[in-house]
Amino acid sequence: MAATVEHLDQICTTLDKLTLDALTLMQEEIDLKINAENAMIGGETHLAKTRYILGHNSVSNLQLPTENSPEFNALTVVHTNDDEYGVKQFDLESHKPDNETYLNPSKWFGYLVPHDLQFAQNLYRQALQWLVQAANVQNRLRENCLQIKQLKELKQELSSN
Amino acid sequence: MTTHIGQIKHSQVSVAPSKAFLDYIRSIKALDEDIPLGLQNIICKNKSKDSPTVKQPKGGYLITDKEKKFISSLELPEGKQLWKDLPLKPQTSLPDDTLLTLQDLHWLFRHIQAENRTCDANSKVYLHELLENSEIVLPKNEEIPRNRELEKRCQKLKAEQQNREYQNMTKNVDGFRRKLPEDTISYQLKMMNTHLIAVFQFIVSVLAGFAFGFIGIELLVGSLDFGFRLMLGTICALVIAIAELYFLAKKLNEDLEFETKAKNAHVKVN
Numbered sequence: 383m384a385a386t387v388e389h390l391d392q393i394c395t396t397l398d399k400l401t402l403d404a405l406t407l408m409q410e411e412i413d414l415k416i417n418a419e420n421a422m423i424g425g426e427t428h429l430a431k432t433r434y435i436l437g438h439n440s441v442s443n444l445q446l447p448t449e450n451s452p453e454f455n456a457l458t459v460v461h462t463n464d465d466e467y468g469v470k471q472f473d474l475e476s477h478k479p480d481n482e483t484y485l486n487p488s489k490w491f492g493y494l495v496p497h498d499l500q501f502a503q504n505l506y507r508q509a510l511q512w513l514v515q516a517a518n519v520q521n522r523l524r525e526n527c528l529q530i531k532q533l534k535e536l537k538q539e540l541s542s543n
Numbered sequence: 544m545t546t547h548i549g550q551i552k553h554s555q556v557s558v559a560p561s562k563a564f565l566d567y568i569r570s571i572k573a574l575d576e577d578i579p580l581g582l583q584n585i586i587c588k589n590k591s592k593d594s595p596t597v598k599q600p601k602g603g604y605l606i607t608d609k610e611k612k613f614i615s616s617l618e619l620p621e622g623k624q625l626w627k628d629l630p631l632k633p634q635t636s637l638p639d640d641t642l643l644t645l646q647d648l649h650w651l652f653r654h655i656q657a658e659n660r661t662c663d664a665n666s667k668v669y670l671h672e673l674l675e676n677s678e679i680v681l682p683k684n685e686e687i688p689r690n691r692e693l694e695k696r697c698q699k700l701k702a703e704q705q706n707r708e709y710q711n712m713t714k715n716v717d718g719f720r721r722k723l724p725e726d727t728i729s730y731q732l733k734m735m736n737t738h739l740i741a742v743f744q745f746i747v748s749v750l751a752g753f754a755f756g757f758i759g760i761e762l763l764v765g766s767l768d769f770g771f772r773l774m775l776g777t778i779c780a781l782v783i784a785i786a787e788l789y790f791l792a793k794k795l796n797e798d799l800e801f802e803t804k805a806k807n808a809h810v811k812v813n
Contacts, residue, residue: 409555416551
């Protein structure tokens with residue numbers, strides 16, 4: 383009997399921790415998303431400046447590669463892997479553009495682009511990093527909530543016996 | 544009046560405590576110095592007026608590898624329908640000072656753990672039980688009301704646009720009204736004039752270029768062969784013609800864009 387009580391106590395303490403962690407994760411996700419939002423806002427502003435400088439026809443989706451364009455390698459790739467507890471985690475693999483295997487996408491808009499386009503590119507890259515982190519946190523949060531639910535059911539079973 | 548959504552300013556997740564939780568908090572006896580602000584406001588009568596926007600230290604995670612292993616060692620029931628039976632309560636507005644921040648909750652957790660260690664097994668309190676029926680208050684986006692003057696101006700522009708549309712519609716019903724500028728002869732003439740002037744300018748500058756090559760260079764340098772003079776004049780005229788054509792094309796393109804834009808705007812309003 384004493385073992386069960388101790389077991390229950392441990393479960394409850396874990397539940398406490400899980401609950402607090404859920405809140406911490408929520409806070410973190412919100413912070414990360416705000417960061418991503420700020421980066422996106424900056425990127426959009428700089429992109430708009432570039433369009434103002436170069437004219438809106440020279441920076442538009444007309445310049446983007448189409449299906450008929452030659453193939454190119456993606457600069458950034460997202461990898462998905464499970465950590466040791468089965469939670470999906472994403473990580474980013476970035477490459478430096480070297481004009482051979484990895485092209486710099488700002489070259490699509492001409493060879494002499496204003497600095498604003500490069501700023502925008504950097505900011506969007508940052509936003510991507512933040513978003514991947516936010517997605518990781520979100521996965522952990524989901525796992526956390528699932529565990530809370532499962533532990534609660536277990537606790538109910540144990541305490542009713 | 545329409546509002547715009549602004550950014551989140553204070554990104555604090557907080558918890559609005561339920562009644563049982565509030566009662567428990569009020570019953571806390573240990574009045575240390577380091578009680579966080581949110582709890583102080585509930586326990587003490589005299590509310591401290593410190594600014595709540597102080598950057599709070601990060602709590603850190605409590606789940607360590609030990610807990611994770613413990614969880615994975617348990618035989619957990621399948622809980623796939625996780626979001627089905629969550630009770631949804633209507634939001635009740637609470638005064639700000641009863642909200643608990645993460646810091647408060649972490650402090651409470653430590654406090655409860657310390658209490659639990661001293662008392663016997665039956666009277667233990669757990670934070671997650673206290674938190675049941677409490678409400679998580681997520682930070683909200685700020686709402687920026689629309690500028691009143693902008694609103695006024697928009698209304699005025701809209702009225703003008705509608706007026707113009709109406710006149711456009713009724714212009715061949717009522718013969719007396721000819722207010723639209725497109726209908727008058729003077730407007731047409733003016734438009735024609737601008738184009739004619741552009742063409743005239745083009746011709747004049749080309750002719751002047753030719754004259755410079757044909758006569759001017761001879762005046763500068765001395766007597767030249769007739770064929771050479773002709774060639775010089777043609778080259779000058781050609782260069783000027785090309786430059787002039789470039790500017791003409793650019794201007795015409797701008798005019799065209801402006802017109803299509805105006806048309807598109809017209810369609811959008813409709």
